[in-house]
Amino acid sequence: MKFTFVSMLLLFLGSALSAETLEVKLEPVTEWKPVYGEIEARNLLPARTRISGTLVTLAVTEGDRVETGQVIATIEDDKLGVQIDAMSANLDSLKAQQANAEAELTRGKQLLERGTITEQRLDALQTAVDVLVGQITATEAQRQVIRRQVEEGDVLAPEAGIVLAVPVSQGSVLGMGEAVAQIGSGGVFLRLSIPERFAGAFQEGDEIAIEGGAGQGTGTIAKLYPQIQGGRVQADVEVTDLDDRYLGLRLPVRLPVGERQVILVPEHALSRSGGLDFVTVDTPEGQVGRVVIPGIGITRDGTVWREVLTGLEAGDRVVISNE
Structure with a gap:
């Protein structure tokens, strides 16, 4: 019996040495709003x-x-080819007329030296050559325009x-x-459609959480559109290495829309028995187990904490095992 008492005493002392207490208090926790974002091209x-x-x-x-x-x-456009052929034929005709007019002009100069024709007649021959040269230039320019249309x-x-x-x-x-x-060019981004009641809860530069799919991780709100349509605010989110294989893909996103005060305890401070969750609280009368209702889990610095909805108040000292 003596051996049993000593063993129990050592066990109790070992348990006490391996545990510590944590005074719980109200702490601010970001409240997240789940929405869906859609991958879209920037342009x-x-x-x-x-x-x-x-x-x-x-x-x-x-x-x-x-x-x-x-x-x-x-x-x-087949008509463009026909127009080019017609202008090429017209140019051939004009060039033939030009050659004939230049020959007439050369003969006119020779006749003027002999006094056979007048200066007025020679000027008319020169004008005919100049007119044909102008017509050829204009026709060539028109043909070049049509060729440019073909290239276009x-x-x-x-x-x-x-x-x-x-x-x-x-x-x-x-x-x-x-x-x-x-x-679609200029890369891709995530476009959100957010209920208007949360319009004032966030601003450009805020970080959002992407829960799954392509680009899993976090993103930053890059632009908020000022016009509200259908009771929703449009926002663009920059996400590093966002997968652009499927534009229009919808991703679950969580937006920070506010803060609330909660009581948090480490995950390992909770125990379960008979379908109920307990934490050990250090009171002036000694350590007692108290029934609590845990809420969501929150990871901080690699440690999982649980929100306690009921069962604890700010100032309570929770016993936490170090094992």
Whole structure:
């Protein structure tokens, strides 16, 4: 019996030495609002046609990456080729007339030296040559304009990015200015739609938590839009290494919308028996077990703490085992 008493005493002393007390108090905890964010491209730019005609080649499809100035499609207008042929034939005719007029002018100069024609007639011959030269120059310029229009049949990517949509197909007849492809450029960000009652709870520069999916971690509110639509505030969030494979992907996000005062105890200070949660409280009468209702868990400096909803008050001393 003596041995048993001594053993129990040593066990009690060892337990007392391996435990410490923590005076609980009200502490501020950030209150988070769960919402969903959607991955979007920073810029949405259409690649438009510069002439009207038939889409003869289409070199991209959804998901392709393009560079600035890359040819993604070609538009052809058969009428432009006919106009070029007509102007080329007209130029040949004008040049033949020019050669004849210059020959007439040369003969006129010779006849003027002999006194056969007048100065007025020679001036008329020179004017005819000058008129033809002007017509040839104007026709060549017009042909160059049409050739430039043919070159503008190439549809170019306005910026480097990813092709999001191609609303046309090869063989389509398109007008000038129609979009051949929609290109997302400038990287991606997370766009949030937040209930208006929380509009004043956060500001640009606040950090948010991303709970899962691509870009898991944290982000920073980069822009708040001033216009409220449908009872919601739009916000853009910068996220490092955000996955841009799927634009439009929705991610669960938590926003800091305020603070509240709570009582926290370490996770290992809780024990469970008979379906109830207990903590040991050090009182003037000794250590007693008290029934509590724990809430959410919060990690601080690598230690998990639990919110205590009921059962403890500020100033209570909770016994915490060091084992």
